Amino acid sequence: DADVTQTPRNRITKTGKRIMLECSQTKGHDRMYWYRQDPGLGLQLIYYSFDVKDINKGEISDGYSVSRQAQAKFSLSLESAIPNQTALYFCATSVGDPNTGELFFGEGSRLTVL
């Protein structure tokens, strides 16, 4: 089945370390997103990309960067991780605009920054 895959699924790191979370998809969707989930805060958009040459900031982009290496790959980087970036991170894809249909989420990457 076509899917959205995230690696790593779990990562523990120390303050100041550089971390990359990777997302790949076999759905053939052009649009890809990175979300952060914190208890009580729902899902907050970090960055999104509508095609390989398109990168856009979301609600909470500070401290994060992204790379869209190919239509199927979208990576999220934390250049210097800090404890308040401890969260569950989700990659997602969609066929069209988010207000026209479903977001398909990956399994999530749980990041702990000590």
Place this chain on the structure above:
Amino acid sequence: GENVEQHPSTLSVQEGDSAVIKCTYSDSASNYFPWYKQELGKRPQLIIDIRSNVGEKKDQRIAVTLNKTAKHFSLHITETQPEDSAVYFCAASHAGNMLTFGGGTRLMVKP
């Protein structure tokens, strides 16, 4: 920008009872309102959505209602079952804008 508030943050019901989760939004231009369900340890998945040209939509035991004037929408689950236990997220958006999610409701259905 859009602000979506969701209540309650936790909801406990007895199996067979109904559950209602409410969301309010701030941007009157929003016209698309999806609901996502996230089971424990799993990814969020779309369960139902509604657009502003309709007031209610049903799919078996779940329904969503929309009041554009008051800028609120609700998820209704009837005859709840243990497998309905999950975190539910509402969201809102309009053309050209990204989805804004509510803070989530943890629903617990007690057998």
